[in-house]
Amino acid sequence: MERKLFEQLVKDYNDELTHSGVNGERLAKRLDELSKIGLMESGGVTRPGYSAEEKQAKELIIGWMKSAGLSVTTDGAGNVFGRLAGKSEGPAIVSGSHVDSVPNGGHFDGPLGVLSALEVVEAWKETGYLPEKPYEVVIFSDEEGSRFKSSLTGSRAFMGQMKPEEMDSLRDEKGKSFREVLSEYGSSAEECLKAGNSRREIETFVEVHIEQGKVLEREDQPVGVVKGIAGPASLEVTFTGEAGHAGNTPMAGRKDPLVTAALFVAAIEKFPKQVSDTAVATVGKLNVHPNGFNVIAQEVKLIVDIRDIFEDTRDRLLDIITNEARKIAEERNMEVQMNLNAKIMPLPIEEKLLTKIADSLTKFDIKPVYIPSGAGHDTMIVGTEIPAAMLFVRSKDGISHNPREWTSLNDCVYGVHVLKDFVEGLMED
Numbered sequence: 001m002e003r004k005l006f007e008q009l010v011k012d013y014n015d016e017l018t019h020s021g022v023n024g025e026r027l028a029k030r031l032d033e034l035s036k037i038g039l040m041e042s043g044g045v046t047r048p049g050y051s052a053e054e055k056q057a058k059e060l061i062i063g064w065m066k067s068a069g070l071s072v073t074t075d076g077a078g079n080v081f082g083r084l085a086g087k088s089e090g091p092a093i094v095s096g097s098h099v100d101s102v103p104n105g106g107h108f109d110g111p112l113g114v115l116s117a118l119e120v121v122e123a124w125k126e127t128g129y130l131p132e133k134p135y136e137v138v139i140f141s142d143e144e145g146s147r148f149k150s151s152l153t154g155s156r157a158f159m160g161q162m163k164p165e166e167m168d169s170l171r172d173e174k175g176k177s178f179r180e181v182l183s184e185y186g187s188s189a190e191e192c193l194k195a196g197n198s199r200r201e202i203e204t205f206v207e208v209h210i211e212q213g214k215v216l217e218r219e220d221q222p223v224g225v226v227k228g229i230a231g232p233a234s235l236e237v238t239f240t241g242e243a244g245h246a247g248n249t250p251m252a253g254r255k256d257p258l259v260t261a262a263l264f265v266a267a268i269e270k271f272p273k274q275v276s277d278t279a280v281a282t283v284g285k286l287n288v289h290p291n292g293f294n295v296i297a298q299e300v301k302l303i304v305d306i307r308d309i310f311e312d313t314r315d316r317l318l319d320i321i322t323n324e325a326r327k328i329a330e331e332r333n334m335e336v337q338m339n340l341n342a343k344i345m346p347l348p349i350e351e352k353l354l355t356k357i358a359d360s361l362t363k364f365d366i367k368p369v370y371i372p373s374g375a376g377h378d379t380m381i382v383g384t385e386i387p388a389a390m391l392f393v394r395s396k397d398g399i400s401h402n403p404r405e406w407t408s409l410n411d412c413v414y415g416v417h418v419l420k421d422f423v424e425g426l427m428e429d
């Protein structure tokens with residue numbers, strides 16, 4: 001495994017892309033070093049939010065930030081900011097992403113955005129460029145939310161959108177509350193809630209991220225423009241029935257919540273197309289209690305993930321699905337409880353920023369391709385109050401959240417060049 005990612009990355013690298021201070025080999029080395037933190041035998045990586053691995057990844061990058069001359073601060077949500085002073089004071093241009101991962105995830109989702117933002121600083125350092133405005137590289141905590149079945153924790157805290165009740169209601173699989181996890185991490189619930197107060201003035205936020213889709217591959221372009229981000233709603237549904245012995249309980253009169261859940265899951269599939277072409281709804285996780293092969297379940301808890309790039313259609317779909325859960329539970333004489341774990345506004349990107357990114361792409365002979373993002377990103381949260389933009393970098397076969405996630409070093413470096421040009425344009429505005 002040793003240096004495997006580095007070797008794979010540099011194998012097909014076009015050295016001519018190393019110019020203007022941007023260094024492909026340095027980027028590859030850093031992706032490689034990060035990939036070793038939480039590395040699995042599968043070749044994938046497991047770095048859940050607020051784990052020792054996520055912390056170690058942040059510490060590694062903090063070291064790089066400091067040697068690049070950035071002054072580093074961390075807020076109560078564990079978000080890391082590396083700041084480069086500008087020639088003048090005033091609102092900063094901020095770029096970054098996350099370093100946590102889903103279980104057995106890939107090496108590009110998140111790290112590429114953080115390291116691209118940092119590579120811009122390295123390039124400036126090499127060429128002696130001094131930005132007009134302050135520039136910050138950010139690492140947001142717990143973007144994937146795989147631990148608490150929530151997500152975007154760091155960016156939500158930074159934007160003052162974390163709610164006090166989440167501190168105790170969010171629990172990981174072992175039943176540990178978010179409050180407890182935060183204190184183990186070296187922060188506290190109170191400090192996390194205060195993260196929003198320490199928010200500095202930001203002029204524009206921009207995130208580089210792998211596409212996790214196949215549009216750029218189809219269009220044969222290394223980098224594209226995100227035109228809008230679908231906002232997910234995460235609906236937790238719990239059906240409660242009556243546990244019983246699988247052998248001794250007659251079929252008549254059973255209250256089996258697993259059968260109810262199955263009917264509900266099957267029904268969901270037909271709803272998205274009733275609201276829009278881009279809407280989607282998914283159940284990817286069921287918790288069956290007590291989960292015994294010869295026991296009729298007592299309770300089934302599942303999460304419906306509902307998304308669209310338009311708020312009205314997403315909310316209509318959420319209503320339809322909520323009503324369906326109630327209807328099926330009533331028909332089957334069963335209790336149902338619903339809890340909206342997260343409901344995030346879809347984010348359309350400002351026209352002005354789309355045009356600027358398109359201009360930057362054109363400078364590198366890249367045809368601007370506009371892509372809606374089905375996945376949620378920190379940009380979506382930051383963008384609720386701050387002008388925000390996003391660049392997608394081509395993903396091989398669109399595979400993501402998987403050890404086989406792959407983006408060529410050439411494409412990664414194109415992403416850095418476009419980001420750098422875009423940010424330099426913002427500096428001159």
Ligand SMILES: [Zn+2]
Pocket residue numbers: 098109110143209377
């Ligand atoms: Zn990501």
